[in-house]
Amino acid sequence: MTSESIPVIDCSPLFNSLEWDSNECAAVIAKIHAAFSTWGVFTLTGTNAIPPSLAEETRDVMNKFFELPLERKMALHLKDGGWAWRGYMPWGGEGTKGNIDQKEGFYGGSEIGDGHPMKGMPTFGGNRFPDGELPEMRGLVLEYIDKVTEVGLTISDAMSVGLGLDRKEVKRRLLDPEPIQLFRSFKYSGRHGVDSCGIGEHSDFGFLTILSQNATGLQVFSPSKEWVDVPFIPDSYVVNVGDILDRLTHGLYISPLHRVLTPQPNSNRLSIPFFFDPAWNAEIKPLPFPKKDNETPTPTPAAIERWNRNSTFKDLQGIWGQYLGVKVQKIFPDLSLPEFLAVSRPSGRHLVEIRRD
Numbered sequence: 493m494t495s496e497s498i499p500v501i502d503c504s505p506l507f508n509s510l511e512w513d514s515n516e517c518a519a520v521i522a523k524i525h526a527a528f529s530t531w532g533v534f535t536l537t538g539t540n541a542i543p544p545s546l547a548e549e550t551r552d553v554m555n556k557f558f559e560l561p562l563e564r565k566m567a568l569h570l571k572d573g574g575w576a577w578r579g580y581m582p583w584g585g586e587g588t589k590g591n592i593d594q595k596e597g598f599y600g601g602s603e604i605g606d607g608h609p610m611k612g613m614p615t616f617g618g619n620r621f622p623d624g625e626l627p628e629m630r631g632l633v634l635e636y637i638d639k640v641t642e643v644g645l646t647i648s649d650a651m652s653v654g655l656g657l658d659r660k661e662v663k664r665r666l667l668d669p670e671p672i673q674l675f676r677s678f679k680y681s682g683r684h685g686v687d688s689c690g691i692g693e694h695s696d697f698g699f700l701t702i703l704s705q706n707a708t709g710l711q712v713f714s715p716s717k718e719w720v721d722v723p724f725i726p727d728s729y730v731v732n733v734g735d736i737l738d739r740l741t742h743g744l745y746i747s748p749l750h751r752v753l754t755p756q757p758n759s760n761r762l763s764i765p766f767f768f769d770p771a772w773n774a775e776i777k778p779l780p781f782p783k784k785d786n787e788t789p790t791p792t793p794a795a796i797e798r799w800n801r802n803s804t805f806k807d808l809q810g811i812w813g814q815y816l817g818v819k820v821q822k823i824f825p826d827l828s829l830p831e832f833l834a835v836s837r838p839s840g841r842h843l844v845e846i847r848r849d
């Protein structure tokens with residue numbers, strides 16, 4: 493048994509338009525900085541950027557979505573959404589390290605118009621909502637994405653100040669003109685005879701993950717290397733560091749291992765992880781801190797061990813989209829991709845076409 497528990501941080505001063513150099517804000521910023529440097533995760537309370545009713549209605553509509561007949565959901569299958577990586581992911585459709593994850597999912601993102609310059613690139617494209625069966629889902633999910641993005645931007649500002657940078661430095665370097673916004677919702681349900689996890693142990697690929705949940709089940713690997721339950725607290729969000737933020741902070745911020753326990757066959761656990769990632773064109777190079785002496789911090793052995801868990805970010809170069817494209821290609825090996833430069837593979841270039849069938 494462990495007495496450790498993940499930090500819970502009331503972030504209301506940051507959302508209540510207080511001066512950021514007020515004592516209240518400074519205290520919250522220090523707590524976030526400490527949480528990211530030790531656990532890599534905290535439970536955020538006190539945000540008014542996402543009205544509680546919106547979060548609840550979004551979870552409700554996602555539950556309704558998962559209750560739709562299977563053939564209606566299959567009509568929205570992810571693979572038919574191509575590079576946009578949007579739509580329905582059936583139960584068992586994903587796995588971690590060779591084991592199937594006992595979950596089904598819905599994948600979405602910000603809606604872009606036909607004329608958008610990024611249309612057709614990995615993660616950019618139309619959402620696949622069940623407009624006929626659940627007409628309210630589109631509006632709720634898009635509104636939720638807007639609001640949770642505000643939370644991501646506020647945390648990024650706090651992080652920037654915590655790292656000794658100007659408040660907008662992280663945003664300017666990594667999130668302008670707009671962060672990549674990946675909406676996910678998962679419904680966990682176990683099957684008799686299958687003992688794999690809801691999601692096996694992993695760390696997140698991107699920058700920040702901001703997760704809403706309706707029950708316990710998520711566990712995080714603690715600083716003293718034990719699995720610790722993330723409690724369910726109403727109107728809270730679990731915010732964790734992803735692998736690229738770990739790298740960009742020279743390993744000061746920790747991308748934590750986490751997993752979702754094996755769900756019961758009649759489980760009702762629903763989560764909405766939101767991946768708040770760098771802008772497609774963001775140049776991937778470490779953040780310039782500490783500012784005072786400009787010395788590059790030396791990564792600790794623990795950081796190097798984390799970075800070696802997977803080699804995606806072995807060398808930091810190029811732009812975020814080049815890493816993201818490779819990630820999406822691994823998920824859809826059969827799809828072909830618009831041409832783009834990739835940096836995390838020796839071949840360097842993918843030459844593909846968008847699937848039209």
Ligand SMILES: O=C(O)CCC(=O)C(=O)O
Nearest residue numbers: 678691696710752763765
């Ligand atoms: O559903 C959860 O609680 C965790 C989801 C997660 O870890 C992920 O999607 O990366």
Ligand SMILES: [Fe+2]
Nearest residue numbers: 694695696750
């Ligand atoms: Fe995760």
